[in-house]
Amino acid sequence: MRITFWGVRGSIAVPGLETARYGGNTPCVSVEDGAGLLVLDAGTGIRRLGEALGGRRYSGPIEVLLSHAHIDHIHGLPFFAPIHDRNAKVRIFGPAPGTISLHETLRRLMTPPLWPAHYAPIADRLNVTEITAPALETDNFRVKGIALRHPGRTLGYAISALAGGPSVIYMTDNELGQWTGVPDWQVALVGFLRNGEVLIHDATYGEHEIRDRGGWGHSSANQAVDLAVAAGVRKLILFHHAPEHRDDEIDRILAEARRRVASAGVKLDVEAAAEGLALDL
Numbered sequence: 001m002r003i004t005f006w007g008v009r010g011s012i013a014v015p016g017l018e019t020a021r022y023g024g025n026t027p028c029v030s031v032e033d034g035a036g037l038l039v040l041d042a043g044t045g046i047r048r049l050g051e052a053l054g055g056r057r058y059s060g061p062i063e064v065l066l067s068h069a070h071i072d073h074i075h076g077l078p079f080f081a082p083i084h085d086r087n088a089k090v091r092i093f094g095p096a097p098g099t100i101s102l103h104e105t106l107r108r109l110m111t112p113p114l115w116p117a118h119y120a121p122i123a124d125r126l127n128v129t130e131i132t133a134p135a136l137e138t139d140n141f142r143v144k145g146i147a148l149r150h151p152g153r154t155l156g157y158a159i160s161a162l163a164g165g166p167s168v169i170y171m172t173d174n175e176l177g178q179w180t181g182v183p184d185w186q187v188a189l190v191g192f193l194r195n196g197e198v199l200i201h202d203a204t205y206g207e208h209e210i211r212d213r214g215g216w217g218h219s220s221a222n223q224a225v226d227l228a229v230a231a232g233v234r235k236l237i238l239f240h241h242a243p244e245h246r247d248d249e250i251d252r253i254l255a256e257a258r259r260r261v262a263s264a265g266v267k268l269d270v271e272a273a274a275e276g277l278a279l280d281l
Contacts, residue, residue, distance in 0.1 A: 001161055001281045003168055003198065004030045007045020008273040010173070010204055010218070010240040011072050018246040023275030026072040027172055027240060029200065033161045036140030039064045040157070040170050042077040045275065050081035059088075063138045066094030067172055068154035069105050078110050083122060092128045093136070093143075095153045103128035131155065137162065146192045148174040149185075150217035158192060166197035166281045169233075172240045174202045176223040177214055193231035197281050200273065201227065203238035206245075206253045221257040228268055229261070235269045235279075 007013075007025030014024040026043030037053075039046065042064055053062075062082055067073055082088040097105050103126060108114070110123035135144045142162055145155040148171060156171035169192075193199060204218035221238050228236040238257060241250055254272040261268045271277070 001031060001033045001165065001168070003200075003279045003281070004032070004049075005045075005237075005273050005275055005277045006030065006049045007041075007043040007076070008239060008241055008275060009043075009072075009243055010202075011243050013044045014243045021247040021274065022241060022250050022272060025275060026076065027067075028076060029170065031141070031159055031168060033140060036061050036063065036138070038138065038141050038159060040159075041065075041067055041073045041172065042080065043072055043074075044076040044079075046076040047079040047081075048275075050079070054081055061089040061091070061139050063141070064090065064092045065138075065143065065157060065159075066092065066102070067148075067156070067170070068095060068150065068152055069097035069102060070152065070173070073172075074106065074109060077106060078115060078119060078122075083126065086125075090127065091138070092126060093131055093138070094128075095145075095155050096130045096132075097152060101128075102130050144192070146188065149176075150174060154217075156192070158196065168198045168281065169193055169196045169200065171199065171201045173217055174219060175215075175217045176202075176219040176227055177210060189227065190231045193227070193233055196231065196233050198235045198237060198279060199224075199228050199231075199233040200237045200239045202240045203253065203257070203272075204240050204242045206249070207256060209242075221253045222260050225257050225260045225264075225268070225270065228270075229264055229266050233268065235271070237271050237273050237277075237279075239273045241272070 007028040025045035027041040028045030029040040031038040107123040144158040150173040160167040201224040203221040210220040
């Protein structure tokens with residue numbers, strides 16, 4: 001199973017020289033097992049994924065799994081080339097955003113006044129399924145979900161191949177501050193992660209910033225490290241970098257997280273997500 005990062009920023013895309021090493025696109029991660037493709041979130045990074053699929057003439061099924069419907073996680077969808085191809089097999093899964101359905105949310109994203117009218121037929125034919133159960137099976141993957149602490153309904157996912165094997169856990173937009181004060185959630189979260197191979201977790205802020213960000217729905221890198229250590233995860237990928245963080249600031253946050261691992265005396269590999277990073281499980 002191969003994991004590839006196409007977008008790693010939160011809130012808004014930030015292209016430029018100061019973000020070139022880690023990348024400026026908003027969240028999109030692909031998981032591929034040879035038989036099918038699962039796409040985690042549809043931020044601006046999904047455009048480059050669509051180009052890559054076209055370049056290699058990929059014609060297999062594509063399953064898009066949305067963590068939630070905030071704009072930075074869906075606003076790349078109109079630029080995802082496969083949804084414009086009537087022959088492409090694209091299915092979209094995600095939690096209901098609230099007062100309107102997930103399909104209606106995506107339809108409004110792609111219709112006037114936000115987009116020209118010729119996008120409306122594409123939006124209408126999107127194959128969208130709302131996630132209502134804690135587990136589901138797509139054509140090629142087994143997915144378990146857990147509610148995260150973030151404004152609006154947001155899910156984290158544990159993903160493995162149908163045949164079994166290692167799992168990757170995707171938890172973008174999750175606030176771990178004071179999580180020890182919610183023991184039931186703490187136990188559930190650690191149990192959900194137990195023995196996961198790779199944890200991709202929100203690390204939007206540095207430790208010096210997180211104290212002033214309570215209720216914003218995000219975590220620091222050190223908080224993500226503490227969770228990974230508690231659950232015995234083997235590899236942690238710091239994700240959803242703040243748009244105001246230049247590459248050198250992410251370097252500093254990564255170094256701080258690695259020092260925290262060293263002081264805990266545990267074996268945990270920590271990396272910062274960067275566009276183009278690929279991992280094989």
